[in-house]
Amino acid sequence: MPDWKNIVARRLDLLSLPPGEKADVIAEVAAHLEETFCEMRRCGFQEEDAFRRTLGQAGNWKSVQREILFAKSGGPHMGTRLRQLWAPGLLGMALSTAVLFGFLKFGFHPRIVYWNGPKNILVYVPWLLSLPVLGAIAACFSSREGGSRRTVLLASVFPALAFAVAILLMFPIGMVIERIIGIPIDFIQVATVILTEGIGWILVPAVALLVGGLLAQFLFCRRPPSQSTALS
Amino acid sequence: MIAPGIKRGTAELAVLSVLQDAPLHGYELARRIEQQTNGALRFTLAALYPMLYRMEQQRWIRGSWETSANGRRRRCYRLTPEGKKKLAPLRREWAELFRALERLTKVAHA
Numbered sequence: 001m002p003d004w005k006n007i008v009a010r011r012l013d014l015l016s017l018p019p020g021e022k023a024d025v026i027a028e029v030a031a032h033l034e035e036t037f038c039e040m041r042r043c044g045f046q047e048e049d050a051f052r053r054t055l056g057q058a059g060n061w062k063s064v065q066r067e068i069l070f071a072k073s074g075g076p077h078m079g080t081r082l083r084q085l086w087a088p089g090l091l092g093m094a095l096s097t098a099v100l101f102g103f104l105k106f107g108f109h110p111r112i113v114y115w116n117g118p119k120n121i122l123v124y125v126p127w128l129l130s131l132p133v134l135g136a137i138a139a140c141f142s143s144r145e146g147g148s149r150r151t152v153l154l155a156s157v158f159p160a161l162a163f164a165v166a167i168l169l170m171f172p173i174g175m176v177i178e179r180i181i182g183i184p185i186d187f188i189q190v191a192t193v194i195l196t197e198g199i200g201w202i203l204v205p206a207v208a209l210l211v212g213g214l215l216a217q218f219l220f221c222r223r224p225p226s227q228s229t230a231l232s
Numbered sequence: 233m234i235a236p237g238i239k240r241g242t243a244e245l246a247v248l249s250v251l252q253d254a255p256l257h258g259y260e261l262a263r264r265i266e267q268q269t270n271g272a273l274r275f276t277l278a279a280l281y282p283m284l285y286r287m288e289q290q291r292w293i294r295g296s297w298e299t300s301a302n303g304r305r306r307r308c309y310r311l312t313p314e315g316k317k318k319l320a321p322l323r324r325e326w327a328e329l330f331r332a333l334e335r336l337t338k339v340a341h342a
Contacts, residue, residue, distance in 0.1 A: 031305070035259035
């Protein structure tokens with residue numbers, strides 16, 4: 001007898017539902033296929049043929065996954081993405097910006113780390129210390145909405161990603177403006193600025209946010225599968 | 233052969249009607265409907281379970297895990313009081329539609 005649960009779990013791997021709910025769906029669909037397979041065997045089909053026909057009856061797994069997700073979330077996929085990624089990510093970004101301005105307002109200054117390179121790196125220690133907490137908050141919100149592990153971690157590092165996009169857009173735009181007004185551009189200097197700003201304002205904060213997101217996933221965001229509850 | 237659009241409309245009525253007799257799990261439910269309609273109504277996985285989940289969210293049916301006589305665990309669906317209430321007007325609506333179509337075709341052939 002094929003391991004239908006494993007087969008279905010692999011095919012519905014990207015079904016972004018809360019873990020317990022997903023386990024229930026997989027178990028139910030697997031049970032359906034198992035019944036179909038057994039019925040075919042009773043009708044005289046060879047095991048290999050019955051297996052192939054049973055899987056064939058399921059049709060397009062992407063469609064199965066999408067329809068189940070629509071039915072469970074009560075709307076199209078965009079709604080789910082909004083709740084699992086964009087809303088927690090934007091919340092994390094708003095909180096991190098508010099905390100940064102709060103620290104600046106109350107006189108906590110960034111610490112400058114000196115190194116042998118051409119530029120110094122600015123490390124804002126109090127703000128960095130707050131980021132794991134903010135990453136954890138975003139991760140918990142995303143996980144509560146049924147985000148997959150990847151989505152949860154993406155939501156937790158969202159502020160750093162958004163800042164990276166902003167910096168990457170800001171420099172080319174700035175260069176265009178400088179070219180228009182006739183100031184000569186030193187590309188090496190621009191690249192150095194992107195690198196040093198990137199380390200202090202993107203890379204290190206992203207690591208801090210990711211640490212929070214990972215910790216939250218391990219400590220707070222796991223749920224018992226609802227099927228186990230039903231079994232007891 | 234019945235067109236997919238009409239099938240979708242009748243699927244809820246079919247599920248509620250079959251569950252009125254007894255609680256059933258997804259596979260058995262699909263099989264009963266197929267047998268009782270001589271194969272005219274058939275469900276794919278992509279159609280059956282999303283529909284059952286939607287009906288469950290609307291509280292017309294309720295699913296719970298049960299162990300069958302052969303020791304297999306299956307999620308059985310049963311009709312809720314809301315589902316029973318929904319069934320009567322649904323039946324009336326479809327009966328009216330069929331009567332209307334019948335009258336129409338008779339007039340058309342007269």
